[in-house]
Amino acid sequence: MKNKTPYIVIAILFVLFNVTTFMIPTEKATAFWIGYVFTVIAFAVVGFVWYLTIGKKQDLKSKLLGSSVAFISAVYLAVQFVAFLVFMFVTSAPSWCAVLVCVLILGISAICMITTNAGTEMITATENKVAVKRQFMCNGKIREIE
DSSP: OOOOHHHHHHHHHHHHHHHHHHHSOOOOOHHHHHHHHHHHHHHHHHHHHHIIIIISOOSHHHHHHHHHHHHHHHHHHHHHHHHHHHHHHOTTOOHHHHHHHHHHHHHHHHHHHHHHHHHHHHHHHHHHHHHHHHHHHHHHHHHHHO
């Protein structure tokens, strides 16, 4: 992991999120805390996914293929943040509603990230098989000419 800029940005956003969350004078109801916990989970997921897809692998190709999963995790954070804002300002929201919405956002995002990652792995595996066949065919033609 040579470039730490994405992680620094995530850390700064997390600090800004916490400072503004607790500085805004609103009632901290149960729905607020549920939204807050799920938003903190979203920040952790983004950091972890970005580490696995972008930071861990060094070649440009794997970073490019992993960028779609990283993008989905960033969209997950944005959607979860909007849901948190709703539960922050709608203090009369029932806690079951907050749990249901946040779990649905997390579940749909997890499914999207898992299927996208599976597609990335399938592309890589297929490309490796094609490279082996291509090398075999090239070697066969060279031997045929000699």
